[in-house]
C-alpha cells in the first residue's frame with residue numbers, strides 16, 4: 001500500500017513541470033496568471049476531457065489522499081469524498097444537477113470542502129483536475145465556482161461567464177439545436193435568440209429582463225457569494241448581514257421588475273399565494289444538457305402538494321409562524337429564548353429564517369419558506385412526479401428569473417419583509433439630519449436614455465466534441481437592454497469649519513403607477529431602486545460631486561468572453577507576466593451596469609430621483625473608511641462597511657413626508673427616462 005502511495009506522489013511530481021515548488025512546507029504559490037490559466041482550462045469544455053495536457057495528466061495521476069498534510073483539516077473532507085466515490089454513491093456524470101436537490105448539493109459541497117481545505121494552489125488545482133473526471137459536471141462547476149469565489153487562494157481569479165461555460169441554462173432550446181447542427185455539419189453559425197413565448201403573452205414584453213444572461217449571472221453570483229448552505233463553523237468565516245442581503249437583493253429585483261413593467265404598459269406584479277390560482281403559465285423553451293426539457297406549467301392552475309417535498313398546508317403554517325414573529329417583534333430561538341427583531345438588525349434575522357440558512361435561530365420551527373417555495377412552485381407542472389420530469393427552472397439560480405412567477409413568489413416574500421419594516425418606528429428628523437451639511441442642487445449630466453443592443457456569446461461549450469473534431473465558431477446573438485452614459489451632479493455645502501466624510505445614497509422610484517396616479521411618498525420610497533452608494537469627503541464650503549453612471553457601486557461591468565479570458569491569460573503567460581489585466585472583473589456580483597436604470601419610454605418615463613448625504617463617520621462600520629472611500633456593494637468579505645440598513649433612509653415607513661421635505665441633506669427631483 002505504501003509503495004502505491006509513493007508512486008502516485010512521484011507521478012504527480014513529474015506531471016508538474018511548471019510550478020517547481022514541491023517541497024513542502026515552503027511551497028510558493030504560482031502567479032495569478034497561472035491560476036487563471038488553470039481555472040480557464042478546468043472549465044473549458046467541462047463535459048469533456050481536460051484540454052490542457054498538464055492538468056489532464058494530473059487528473060489521471062494525482063492521488064488526493066496521498067499526502068494529507070496539504071489540507072487544513074488533515075484530509076477529512078477528501079477522505080469523505082473519496083469514500084463516496086469508491087463506494088459508487090456519487091451522482092453519475094452526464095446527468096442534470098440541481099443545488100436544491102439535497103443529495104446532489106451534499107455531493108457538490110463535499111468537493112467544495114476539499115477545495116476550501118486545500119492549503120495551497122497545487123493541492124486545490126490537483127483535486128480539481130482529479131475530481132473533474134469523476135464527479136458530475138454540474139456538481140463540479142458549482143463546487144469550483146463557489147470555491148473560487150470564497151477561497152483566499154483565488155482572490156484575483158476571474159470566473160468565465162457562466163453563460164459560456166454551461167450555455168444550456170441560459171440559451172433557448174431552438175438555438176441550442178442549431179448549435180449542435182452547426183457542429184455536426186462543421187458549419188460556423190451565428191444564431192439569433194428570441195425571448196420565449198409569443199406576443200399573445202403579455203409577459204413576453206418584459207422577458208428581456210428575466211431572460212437577460214447578465215441578470216441571470218448576477219443572480220447566480222449573489223447566491224454563490226451568500227450561499228444558503230453556508231455554515232461558519234465549516235467555512236471559517238461569517239457572512240456579514242447575509243439575511244438582510246437576501247432581503248435586499250430580491251427586493252431590488254422585485255421593485256426593478258415592476259419598474260420594467262411600467263415602461264411596457266403592464267400592471268405591477270401581484271403576489272403569489274398558496275390558496276390562489278397561479279394565473280400565468282410558463283413554457284421555458286430551455287433544455288438540460290443532459291436530462292431533457294425543463295418542465296412547463298399551464299395557465300390557471302391551483303397549487304398542489306408536491307410529492308416528497310412539501311404540502312401547501314405546511315407552507316401556510318410556516319408563513320403564519322413568520323408573520324407571528326413579526327407581529328410579536330421577536331423570533332423564538334431553538335432553546336425557547338426570544339430574539340428581538342424590533343430593531344435595525346431584525347431584517348437580518350428575518351432574512352435568515354425566511355431563506356432559510358444555518359444562520360436561522362430556529363430552522364426546525366420556521367423551516368425554509370423561500371427554498372421550499374422555489375421547489376414547490378417549480379414542480380407545479382408535474383407535482384406528483386407522474387411524468388418523471390427533471391427539476392423546473394425555479395430550482396436553479398441560473399434559470400429562475402425566466403419564469404415570471406419567480407417575481408410573484410418574491411413579491412409574496414417581499415410583502416412579508418415589508419410587514420416587518422413597517423412595524424419599526426419611523427426615523428425622526430434628528431436621526432436623519434447631518435449637521436451643517438446641505439444639498440444645494442441635484443441634476444443629471446447627459447441623457448437618461450435606454451436602448452436595446454445586440455450581444456453575442458459563444459456556444460462552443462454547449463456542443464459535444466472530441467479533440468479530433470475541429471471547433472467551428474458557434475454563437476448566439478441576443479438583444480439586451482443598455483443605457484447611455486450619464487453623470488449625477490450633486491452640489492453640497494459643508495458649513496462646518498472642517499472636512500467631513502459623507503455617504504452619498506442615490507435611489508429612484510417610478511413617479512406614477514400604471515394608472516398614471518402619483519405614488520404617495522410612503523409608497524414610492526418602498527419601490528426605490530438603488531442606483532449608487534459611495535463615500536466622499538466634503539471640504540468646508542461648496543462641493544461639486546460628479547459621479548459617473550459607470551462608477552456605480554451597485555453594478556458590475558460585463559465580464560470578458562471566455563475566449564478573450566483565455567487569450568489574455570495566455571498572452572500574459574507567454575510575455576512572462578505574473579498578472580492578467582482583468583482585475584475589474586473579479587467580482588461579478590452586482591447588477592450589470594447596462595441595467596443601472598430601468599427601461600424608459602418614448603414620452604419619457606418619470607422617476608423620483610432622491611439623493612441623501614448622510615454622516616459618513618456615523619455610517620461607517622469599519623475604521624479605515626476615510627482612506628478607502630469605495631466599497632463593493634454586495635461582495636464584501638468581512639464586515640459590511642455601511643452601518644445603515646440597506647435602503648436607508650427610505651427603508652422604514654414614512655408617516656409624515658414633511659420630515660424629508662425639511663431635511664437639508666436630502667433632495668428629490670423628477671427625471672424622465674427615455675427609450676428610443
Ligand SMILES: [Cu+2]
Nearest residue numbers: 219223250397
Ligand atoms: Cu434568489
